[in-house]
Amino acid sequence: MYGWTGKFLRVDLTKSTITVEDTDPKIAKDFIGGLGMGVKHLYNEIDPKVDPLSPDNKLLMVTGPLTGTGAPAGNRYMVVTKSPLTGAIANSCAAGRFATSLKYAGYDMIIIEGKSKKPVYLWIDDDNAKLRDAQHLWGKSTNQTEITVIAETAPEANVACIGPAGERLVRFACVINDMGRAAGRSGVGAVMGSKNLKAIVVRGTKGVKVADKIGFYKAMVDCYKALDAGYIEEYYHVGTPETVALAQELGVLPTRNYQSGVFKDWERIDGQILADTLSVRRRKGLACPACPVGCGRITKITDPAFAGVGFGPEYESIGLLGSNCGVNNLSAISKAAFICNEMGMDTISTGNTIGCTMELYERGYLPKKDVGRTLNFGDASAMVEMTKKIALREGFGDILAEGAYRVAEKYGHPELFMGVKKQGFPSYEPRGLQGLALAYATEPRGADHIRGEVHETSMFGTLHWRITRDRNIEKVDPLSWKDKPVLVKEVQDWFRIIDSSGICVFLPEMGVGEDHLRALLETATGIDFGSHKGFMRTGERIFNQERLFNLKAGFTAKDDTLPKRMLEEPMPEGPAKGMVVHLDEMLPEYYKVRGWNASGVPTLEKLHELGLE
Secondary structure (H helix, E strand, O other): OOOOOOEEEEEEOOOOEEEEEEOOHHHHHHHOOHHHHHHHHHHHHOOOOOOOOOOOOOEEEEEOOOOOOOOOOOOOEEEEEEOOOOOOEEEEEEOOOHHHHHHHOOOOEEEEEOOOOOOEEEEEEOOEEEEEEOOOOOOOOHHHHHHHHHHHOOOOOEEEEOOHHHHOOOOOEOEEEOOOEEEOHHHHHHHHHHOOEEEEEEEOOOOOOOOOHHHHHHHHHHHHHHOOHHHHHHHHHOOHHHHHHHHHHHOOOOEOOOOEOOOOOHHHHOHHHHHHHOEEEEOOOOOOOOOOOOOOEEEEEOOOOOOEEEEOOOHHHHHHHOHHHOOOOHHHHHHHHHHHHHHOEOHHHHHHHHHHHHHHHHOOOOOHHHHOOOOOOOOHHHHHHHHHHHHHOOOOHHHHOOOHHHHHHHOOOHHHOOEEOOEEOOOOOHHHOHHHHHHHHHOOOOOOOOOOOOHHHHHOOOOOOOOOOOOOOOOOOOOOOOOHHHHHHHHHHHHHHHHHHOOOOHHHHOOOOHHHHHHHHHHHHOOOOOOHHHHHHHHHHHHHHHHHHHHHHOOOHHHOOOOHHHHHOOOOOOOOOOOOOOHHHHHHHHHHHHOEOOOOOEOHHHHHHHOOO
16 A cells, blocks of 8 residues: 555553554545544444443544655644544544654554553554553653653654543543644543553654655645745744634634623734744744644743743634633633643633633522632633643532533533533634534534634635635625535535545645645555545545444434524624524535435435445
8 A cells, every 4th residue: 555554553452452454445545544544443343322431432543644745734643532522423633743653653543442450651663562551650741741751762752642631531631742732622532541541652764655756746846836825924923823813803703601702802812912922932843744834833921920831822722711711811821721731631622611611600600619719701810720620620620621511511501501512612603604603513523613614714715725726715704604505515525535634734724725635645545536526525425424423322413503692692792793693594405415314314325325325
């Protein structure tokens, strides 16, 4: 095989055995790698009704065929499992050097099953893989863990690990690699912790072979020529925090648990302010392999109340830990994000949970005695304190560690949870972005902005992720719900291909389209992925496979919904004032476009068309 290594590792932690197996060529062709290959294997190997934190659940780390090839931003891997937060399919992507090391060691993926009797870490050194004792690592932060295991293995090794949040089974714990790159959403770190697996350490020296070296080189050159220089320049200097101003302008910056999309103090948490005051330098030496941007940065906080040094924060962290909690202090927001990285915890779900809890408190539904202190919107110290308590399941943090939905349900007001399938919204208010609202409602892993980025068409004018090079969709009206079902379906399928190939999700936003990606995949693997329709059908196949998993797990069309606030309470201010989400108008049409019946179940004809019957 080319692009793929043709091998993967199966690690049985119960038996303490490690075996090498062959990558199935048909699964590789039909599902590409990354997300697609992970979803297919998980569907084949576990009962979707399994307890996510039991030994019967499996955790997969899967690279794509472009990972490690030198393709622009070809540095990603996907963590796939059943989510302890939602009970649905879980998949979370991360960049950095870990994925490339895994490919260079000779493996397309790792399938982890069972549970170790004691804490262990997996050490992979090319063809040699072994489990090592990790009791001395239990309780350490992700940074401490990485430093320690590299000292025990090899200086050039790369590490993916969990922190105390994963050990304590915080339902939105994540996996951290390369000191701050996070496979953040859906609680994949809690599954890793439930298996007593502290870290995976990899040194790879073999490289990756491509089928057509000359053709692949040409495809890479074409990709670089297509990149938007202005976009790259902006991301180089400011990064994702530039989105704060744009979200405020559209009235979709989450504010006080999504009660509004307008934050009066937005300028105090703006990306340019962050770049000018707290960012000290880019992540020198730690930029992702083959990345044309290098957007990560180191931030130093000098405020004595929140002093520290770390990576980020990114826009999602600023929106959820900042405006969503009514907090206008960038030092506090950055500190909370640092804690999340060190403890191994999703910043989006953390901010979503704290924001929801602040509204419960202010409405009088949550007694002060339960919290142990006041918990009002805008209290920066409280937000940081709760972040620490969640990670350690300390005091009231033990309740918050269950996630926003379970907190709101416990105190009798689940309607104040802002999310889908028990996973909180990312940092975009859906009432002002009708297409993204539909994507939130229908994404298999719960509320998700990455694979339904319809908001890009509204926020950045022309469609940066444009699916074909010659296609240039003009700015889409964010408040219109007409024609959004077709667009959402197309975008969701497209991002399945991206997340399966092993490239960064930002690359298409920089100008790389379907023809570029298909050329990279075909010259790397030697496989003809067919016409535009055939290529896009691959993404559709992956999406439907996720849907089938969720249906078997017990999800129905009733779960494709949004909170009452989004559907019935008009936006109180800003450009989207008076808007609610018109989900009832969009969802039936979306099901038809997908080839599903009125109950949201794929028809036999659709399954046959996709080869999933």
